[in-house]
Amino acid sequence: MTRWTDGARPGEAPPWEAFGVDAARLPRHVAVIMDGNGRWARQRGLERSEGHRAGVEAVRRVVRAASRLGIPALTLYAFSAENWKRPAAEVQFLWQLLADTFRRDLPELKENGVRVRVLGERGGLPEPVQAALSAAEEETAANDGLTAAFAVNYGGRQDILRAVRTAVREAQEGRLQPDEVDEAWMAARLATAGLPELDLLIRSGGEMRVSNFLLWELAYAEFWSTPVLWPDFTAEDFYRAIADFQQRERRFGGLPE
Numbered sequence: 091m092t093r094w095t096d097g098a099r100p101g102e103a104p105p106w107e108a109f110g111v112d113a114a115r116l117p118r119h120v121a122v123i124m125d126g127n128g129r130w131a132r133q134r135g136l137e138r139s140e141g142h143r144a145g146v147e148a149v150r151r152v153v154r155a156a157s158r159l160g161i162p163a164l165t166l167y168a169f170s171a172e173n174w175k176r177p178a179a180e181v182q183f184l185w186q187l188l189a190d191t192f193r194r195d196l197p198e199l200k201e202n203g204v205r206v207r208v209l210g211e212r213g214g215l216p217e218p219v220q221a222a223l224s225a226a227e228e229e230t231a232a233n234d235g236l237t238a239a240f241a242v243n244y245g246g247r248q249d250i251l252r253a254v255r256t257a258v259r260e261a262q263e264g265r266l267q268p269d270e271v272d273e274a275w276m277a278a279r280l281a282t283a284g285l286p287e288l289d290l291l292i293r294s295g296g297e298m299r300v301s302n303f304l305l306w307e308l309a310y311a312e313f314w315s316t317p318v319l320w321p322d323f324t325a326e327d328f329y330r331a332i333a334d335f336q337q338r339e340r341r342f343g344g345l346p347e
């Protein structure tokens with residue numbers, strides 16, 4: 091079992107300093123669209139499943155990097171509500187990989203204070219996968235380090251619709267007035283309730299689209315895309331994204347200072 095340190099030997103600077111990351115001004119919540127596993131595999135003449143397998147290593151690198159840096163929350167897009175359109179064999183492989191990975195990595199996540207959270211419609215997943223996800227959530231619930239949220243069978247539109255249905259139901263029962271439905275009401279009913287405001291969205295694999303991820307939460311997040319395919323994504327790429335984010339001027343609709 092490994093306890094994650096900041097990766098520097100005594101007397102050495104932590105690894106992110108060379109990339110210009112200011113550890114005193116970190117984003118509070120970073121989300122990642124982990125894309126490019128299939129292309130990575132094809133480039134090597136491998137099955138797409140091998141790309142997903144290699145992608146798990148990149149997940150480990152990024153979770154460790156975020157944890158060492160001290161970022162409060164990291165949300166990773168693992169399976170979209172639309173990914174069911176893929177061949178059944180690929181979908182099946184992804185569920186197996188997800189369940190195996192959670193079971194294998196749980197001790198290390200616990201050891202390092204990571205709190206696991208799952209976003210999405212987990213009721214639609216195979217029972218052993220649901221069990222592995224719930225075990226990871228329950229056994230890390232008391233941790234106070236990095237919150238690592240995994241978006242699984244998640245869709246931004248579906249998540250908003252779920253909240254709207256709740257509102258209609260409560261209104262029909264006379265428990266909710268129209269004025270009560272404000273931004274805070276909505277935020278508290280989305281899958282990301284309780285996580286800090288989203289600051290930065292990273293997408294690997296080079297596409298410039300959101301693919302139904304965190305639609306509400308992305309309102310004023312900064313976007314950073316890299317052509318690097320997900321299995322090749324390193325802690326250094328993550329530091330680059332953070333350093334770039336720290337150079338941005340966020341205006342939230344106002345005027346520059």
Ligand code: IPE
Nearest residue numbers: 124125126127128129130168
């Ligand atoms: C992302 O990689 C992983 C998932 C969507 C599960 P892809 O499988 O989409 O890889 P590409 O985009 O085909 O290269």
Ligand code: IPE
Nearest residue numbers: 123124125167168169170301
């Ligand atoms: C987004 O990637 C979903 C995940 C990374 C889990 P996709 O590969 O599904 O996105 P599109 O189809 O290129 O928009």
Ligand code: MG
Nearest residue numbers: 125126127295
């Ligand atoms: Mg893709």
